[in-house]
Amino acid sequence: MGRHNNQLPDNLPQLQNLIKRDPASYKEEFLQQYRHYQSILDVFRLHPSEFNKSLDDLVMFIAQVSHCYPDVLSNYPQQLIDILQTHHCILDSAMRMTLCRALILLRNKNLLTPTDLLSLFFHLLRCQDKALRKFLETHIITDIKNMNTKHKNARLNTTLQNFMFSMLKDSNSKAAKMSVAIMIELYKKNIWNDAKTVNVIATACFSRFTKVMVAALKFFLGSDPENEKNSDDSDSDNEPSTKEVLMANRVNKKTRKREKQLKKVKQLVKKKQKKKGSAPAFNFSALHLVHDPQGLAEKLFQQLEKTNERFEVKIMVLDVVSRLIGLHQLFLLNYYPYIQRFMQPHQREVTKILQFAAQASHELVPPDVLEPVLKTLVNNFVTERNSADVIAIGLNAVREICSRCPLVMNEDLLRDLVQYKNYKERSVMMAARSLIHLYRASMPELLHKKDRGRPTEATIELKSKKYGEVDARDYIPGAEVLLQNDTEGTSGCVKDGEDDCSSDGEWIDISHSSEDDAEEEVDIQNKMCGRNKADQKHDEGIIIDNEEENGDRMEGTTTAKEREPLDKIQQAAQASQMRLLTDEDFRKIDAAKLSKEVTALKRGKKRPAEEETHSKGEMVSLADIENIYKKRRHDKQMRQECVKRGQEGREKFGFQDRRLNPHSSKTNREKRKTKNYMMLKHKARGKLKRSFKEKQIALRNHLQRLRKMK
Structure with missing residues (x-):
């Protein structure tokens, strides 16, 4: 055990492991290493531009076990900060990176405040060390992200933002560029995505450094990454289907017309779904947040x-x-x-x-x-x-x-x-x-x-606006289809009185005329439906229409057969005000709008249906x-690649030997394809067009053969 302890001063990784397990037992060994560190540090201050391997190892060793002895190492972080602030320009790059890593380790152990470390790191951006600048930028972004993981620390964020905003006006271009890059990256990660950050980045558009200005301009020209990743799939659920459009459009009754209309509806639905599926390229919230x-x-x-x-x-x-x-x-x-x-x-x-x-x-x-x-x-x-x-x-x-x-x-x-x-x-x-x-x-x-x-129902409803005119409506356009759907889905009263009349509509009061026959008719209908005269439940689309001699009409809802329909605008306003519209109602409205685009009017000459209008x-x-409508030219390499892609998974083009026995003989026609051309040259001449003289000789020989055969 004694021999083991004698080796500990020279084996820092093993001592580090033992200290983390039992700090109190190995405090003397740590103090010995700490005194050694202070003596080496005094020597290093005499020649700060030279790399010191012993100091490099001791700095990381002490940083790893700093949480075990906070009372002894109370001044240790400030010592490293003083070295970097004083000698950051002349330090060896490896030594400077080690000191920065040690400070980050102390920050992760909450032995340093983020503001102290940020001010130092922005001061270090003046060094001509690209790897160090990239390393510091990554740490700053990661540190701020970790601080806002569970919940956003508003007070700390405000302090850090104010410091970083002040760095935009720094005389050093690298520091200003780094601050803009950090703010843009934090905005993209939805950490600093508030209006204050956007407006400060907007001030960078007027920076005297071109790189800073270009970075800010590119930020406003980009697209929102959150909108690129998460497309709103909820809209696709509310998209009207082809079946709903056909149910809404019941104008044409001939089979041929119905098939043509189905084709048009499918094209419109497909185009609208494609347009909704691809999010707009300019759905970017940064420009919306500019004050x-x-x-x-x-x-x-x-x-x-x-x-x-x-x-x-x-x-x-x-x-x-x-x-x-x-x-x-x-x-x-x-x-x-x-x-x-x-x-x-x-x-x-x-x-x-x-x-x-x-x-x-x-x-x-x-x-x-x-x-x-x-x-x-x-x-x-x-x-x-x-x-x-x-x-x-x-x-x-x-x-x-x-x-x-x-x-x-x-x-x-x-x-x-x-x-x-x-x-x-x-x-x-x-x-x-x-x-x-x-x-x-x-x-x-x-x-x-x-x-x-070709005029359609949608084009007839179109109204051209003058300059500055605002088309403000107090209703939802197309909502009149809800009344029509409710009318079609409502069943009448049962004549034999077995079932009571039921409806999805509202209970309303019906005022009657003073004619006796009208009152009798109302009483008869109420008795057939099993309803009291004082309590009448109205079925949508059904009206009792009695007209007096002076032309007065009864008030109430009507069917299409018993009265002329109200104006579509009034119907839409009525449907919009009578209830809160659900997603299903909006689907019906969209389906009706699609049917209007393909439903032709009764009058007028038949013409091809127009394509979808430009959005x-x-x-x-x-x-x-x-966009120019023609085939783009490709170079030879691109054409060859297209040909090869088309040949994948396809049988090889050309002659295929389909013999069951590959060793059997071939026909003369098959052998002719592999023969030398000189062997077939005399036979190829027979394919040429014969002259008149050759035809005469051939005819003479043919007649002579026929004579001999007789």
């Missing part, structure tokens, strides 16, 4: 006009400004003439420029402000001197702008653009037709009558502008 979006957009635009940054940085600023304008419906009228200058087919990143113009369009922008932008776009892109792809991209950009601000288009320009629906190139033709479909659903009066498509999202997708 002063108008001021932020104006400052960014002013900075853009004065800056000399690279073109890529300017593009990012334009993108952020356009998103702010479109999302918050801001007024920044100088933005449109500025971006109008870049609308040229030869402009670098021109499709992104068109995307920004569309993103900055909204219903509150005055049409006369956007009209020059639209004319410039049409004059530079939608002309015969350009290629088909350029024309298609121009028409797509026009469609995206007009989907957000329909009033910017005038009748003459729209009818000129619509003429491209018969263009020889498919990409241009489809882009023009998408523009037609857009205005069919927004302002069909601007289109020529032949381009308005307006918060952000314009670059693929919508660059």
